[in-house]
Amino acid sequence: MILTQLMEPELESLPSAEVAPSDRFWTTVLTTLSGVSVEELTSAIAKCKDLVLQTAPMSAIRRELVRRLIELRQKLHELKDGLAQDSKFDAAVMGHQFKTPSRTILERRYCEFCGGLIWAFLQPWYFCRLCGFYVHVKCVNSVKRQCASLIVNENPVFELEICPERGLAMQNFQCADCKTQVSIDSSLMVEASQTARLCHYSGFYFCSVCHWNDEMVIPARVSRSSRQFLRLMQKRPILRLEAMNPCLFKNIPQLQKIKSLRGRLLLMKPYVMYCREAASQCLITHLRPYAHFMETLDVYSIRDLIDINETVLEPRLMQALEIFEKHIKNECSVRI
Numbered sequence: 325m326i327l328t329q330l331m332e333p334e335l336e337s338l339p340s341a342e343v344a345p346s347d348r349f350w351t352t353v354l355t356t357l358s359g360v361s362v363e364e365l366t367s368a369i370a371k372c373k374d375l376v377l378q379t380a381p382m383s384a385i386r387r388e389l390v391r392r393l394i395e396l397r398q399k400l401h402e403l404k405d406g407l408a409q410d411s412k413f414d415a416a417v418m419g420h421q422f423k424t425p426s427r428t429i430l431e432r433r434y435c436e437f438c439g440g441l442i443w444a445f446l447q448p449w450y451f452c453r454l455c456g457f458y459v460h461v462k463c464v465n466s467v468k469r470q471c472a473s474l475i476v477n478e479n480p481v482f483e484l485e486i487c488p489e490r491g492l493a494m495q496n497f498q499c500a501d502c503k504t505q506v507s508i509d510s511s512l513m514v515e516a517s518q519t520a521r522l523c524h525y526s527g528f529y530f531c532s533v534c535h536w537n538d539e540m541v542i543p544a545r546v547s548r549s550s551r552q553f554l555r556l557m558q559k560r561p562i563l564r565l566e567a568m569n570p571c572l573f574k575n576i577p578q579l580q581k582i583k584s585l586r587g588r589l590l591l592m593k594p595y596v597m598y599c600r601e602a603a604s605q606c607l608i609t610h611l612r613p614y615a616h617f618m619e620t621l622d623v624y625s626i627r628d629l630i631d632i633n634e635t636v637l638e639p640r641l642m643q644a645l646e647i648f649e650k651h652i653k654n655e656c657s658v659r660i
Contacts, residue, residue, distance in 0.1 A: 368396055415464050500528035560625055585641040589648075
């Protein structure tokens with residue numbers, strides 16, 4: 325059995341090792357999957373579980389192994405459902421689910437592995453349907469960056485320290501993503517891509533292939549991995565602003581107003597969420613994409629804060645409140 329034979333050396337070496345099975349090993353395993361049977365894949369998953377159980381709980385090694393286990397299970401699910409030939413995605417690497425684009429794009433796109441231009445009419449290429457990672461087909465098996473969706477699902481927490489100081493020496497003078505040697509002093513580097521660029525979100529240094537000087541609302545320039553993470557996290561309501569900084573609501577009138585409107589929404593919740601007539605009229609859709617405001621008073625997403633700053637959120641909430649009040653006071657036949 326090919327897969328289990330590949331995994332045996334890793335099982336034997338793990339107790340004395342301080343790192344998870346190598347990327348080269350897993351690339352070999354995952355590229356072997358195209359010709360394996362359900363039985364072989366099931367056995368490989370069992371071996372991977374053994375690797376997981378031999379590691380310390382909450383350790384980086386265990387998290388890495390769990391990610392690999394998910395990739396194996398995804399392939400098993402495809403095989404069992406007869407989807408191996410017509411999968412929802414064409415390749416799975418480092419948690420990415422790569423698909424061939426269904427239409428030709430006119431905008432310029434660059435491969436996020438090699439940094440080269442993607443000639444859409446001439447070169448086959450993939451994009452990750454989870455995080456938007458673009459890559460040449462020839463580069464796909466060399467991808468080293470984890471899919472941002474995995475990080476979002478495993479640990480949906482923002483780095484709240486402003487550009488935490490880590491230092492290039494802590495990274496062994498390597499890019500935090502692809503491990504290319506980088507330096508602050510460009511004169512020491514053979515290639516321009518080896519000049520280190522600081523990600524102002526994570527505090528790590530990256531090469532220019534992994535850091536394109538993208539700007540996010542921090543506001544600052546961030547690496548590609550941070551950009552993808554922040555983009556996926558933008559609509560997640562996880563920021564408890566008042567607990568983080570009570571002075572915000574005392575000193576920013578817009579936040580005071582939004583908090584007041586949210587309080588009114590919560591009072592209307594029983595009449596809007598559980599009323600059959602309101603459900604048949606889909607009244608709650610008038611609150612999209614702010615439906616989480618009907619659940620709690622104190623959590624916000626990055627998107628909410630952007631909309632508050634751009635004076636978009638307040639009129640939207642006022643409009644929704646008017647519709648809800650009209651239903652409760654004038655239209656609902658079961659009002660109290």
